[in-house]
Amino acid sequence: MGRDINLKCVICGKTYRPDQVDYVCPDHGTEGILDVQYDYDAIRKQISRASLKQNPDTTIWRYKPLLPVNSDSPVPPLAVGWTPLYDAVNLAQRLELKKIWVKDEGRQPTASFKDRASALAIVKARERGTEMITTASTGNAAAALSGLCAAMNQKNTIFVPESAPQAKIAQLLAFGSTVMLVRGSYDEAFDLCMQAAAEYGWYNRNTGYNPYMTEGKKTAAFEICEQLDWQVPDRIFVSVGDGCIIGGIHKGLKDLKAMGWIDEIPALVGVQAEGSSFLYQAWKHDEDVLTKAPVQPRTLADSISAGLPRDRLKAMAAVRETGGEFIAVSDTEILTAMIDLARGVGVFSEPAGAAAYAGLVRAVSEGRCPRDETVVVINTGNGLKDIPAAMTAVEQSGTRPFQVEPRLESVRQIVSRWE
Ligand SMILES: *Cc1c(COP(=O)(O)O)cnc(C)c1O
Numbered sequence: 001m002g003r004d005i006n007l008k009c010v011i012c013g014k015t016y017r018p019d020q021v022d023y024v025c026p027d028h029g030t031e032g033i034l035d036v037q038y039d040y041d042a043i044r045k046q047i048s049r050a051s052l053k054q055n056p057d058t059t060i061w062r063y064k065p066l067l068p069v070n071s072d073s074p075v076p077p078l079a080v081g082w083t084p085l086y087d088a089v090n091l092a093q094r095l096e097l098k099k100i101w102v103k104d105e106g107r108q109p110t111a112s113f114k115d116r117a118s119a120l121a122i123v124k125a126r127e128r129g130t131e132m133i134t135t136a137s138t139g140n141a142a143a144a145l146s147g148l149c150a151a152m153n154q155k156n157t158i159f160v161p162e163s164a165p166q167a168k169i170a171q172l173l174a175f176g177s178t179v180m181l182v183r184g185s186y187d188e189a190f191d192l193c194m195q196a197a198a199e200y201g202w203y204n205r206n207t208g209y210n211p212y213m214t215e216g217k218k219t220a221a222f223e224i225c226e227q228l229d230w231q232v233p234d235r236i237f238v239s240v241g242d243g244c245i246i247g248g249i250h251k252g253l254k255d256l257k258a259m260g261w262i263d264e265i266p267a268l269v270g271v272q273a274e275g276s277s278f279l280y281q282a283w284k285h286d287e288d289v290l291t292k293a294p295v296q297p298r299t300l301a302d303s304i305s306a307g308l309p310r311d312r313l314k315a316m317a318a319v320r321e322t323g324g325e326f327i328a329v330s331d332t333e334i335l336t337a338m339i340d341l342a343r344g345v346g347v348f349s350e351p352a353g354a355a356a357y358a359g360l361v362r363a364v365s366e367g368r369c370p371r372d373e374t375v376v377v378i379n380t381g382n383g384l385k386d387i388p389a390a391m392t393a394v395e396q397s398g399t400r401p402f403q404v405e406p407r408l409e410s411v412r413q414i415v416s417r418w419e
């Protein structure tokens, strides 16, 4: 069955039927990102909080009536979604906050948040009957698309900067994607991918261009609220590169409010790396994100290294409309946060994932996160994605292994020095 949805330009507000446009508003080009509009009255007849309770499906497809896919479209068999939400008591104690929940997206099939979006991309591409799917990526969106395509035997071509972490490139090659290693930045890989998609008619998954990526990412907000039994947190911290995740979280919360499942929308806090802080700067100085010049990104958090955030309109709206804020943190703070999450929760994160927690630490220390609040921190990617960064974090923390001979005496010498 076809879905009754419309696509609304975030700039001019003009609405289109899905078959009228390819990806963006024809009047506004690549800036004219579209927002998917639903008929909530119709959806309420198909899904409720009570029906969800009975639904044994623990993937994002448990929310299918709230997703822009046909009800009979085949979905990838990998288990995307329903990642754990941990009660981080140690961290809450340390920061003297009422409650901190950590949503661990490192547990997704390809080990990052991006599986949520790529799952939508492949279903939409199949609905359209496309032979080839393509995306540009700092690495995780690529790995996600690559893995999901492998599971569905779908051809795909990926553009990543050659500087992407080895683990991410290894994933692409192992999953059998055609890989274009771009001698340039993510922003250049993005532009190149856009040109190739137009030239060859490939299905274009690019973030901040394909309107359905937000819809996949919003499922994290559904899960957070459902996992908390519809008691919404006060604040959600999420790292921001292109801004699609934070825009998606916002969209998910707005859906839930429209459905009447939640009463309030939490404040959304977007955390950027100081060296790649286009949105933080634009927010702080009240600049127009459509005319602001790109920044030259420099951060070890490769997944949030973006000179011109492609989903900047939705990201800015997410922060402004929820009374949240943008925060910029240094790479040193990010490395510290990696260790804090690892030792305080047992969650091993890549730098971009830990950035969200670094933002919370900063907000608390600067007195902008009241002690009686319940906060959610999203770890967007697994620490195994970037071992050199993990080793740098460990070194910065001053932790070293002991070198021992394979004799008990060698261990005794070390243990005898302990108190
Ligand atoms: C992509 C990504 C982000 C940022 O998401 P955007 O939608 O680009 O803002 C953060 N962390 C990780 C691990 C990612 O892969």
Ligand SMILES: [Zn+2]
Residues within 6 Å of the ligand: 009, 010, 011, 012, 013, 014, 025, 026, 027, 028, 032
């Ligand atoms: Zn428009």
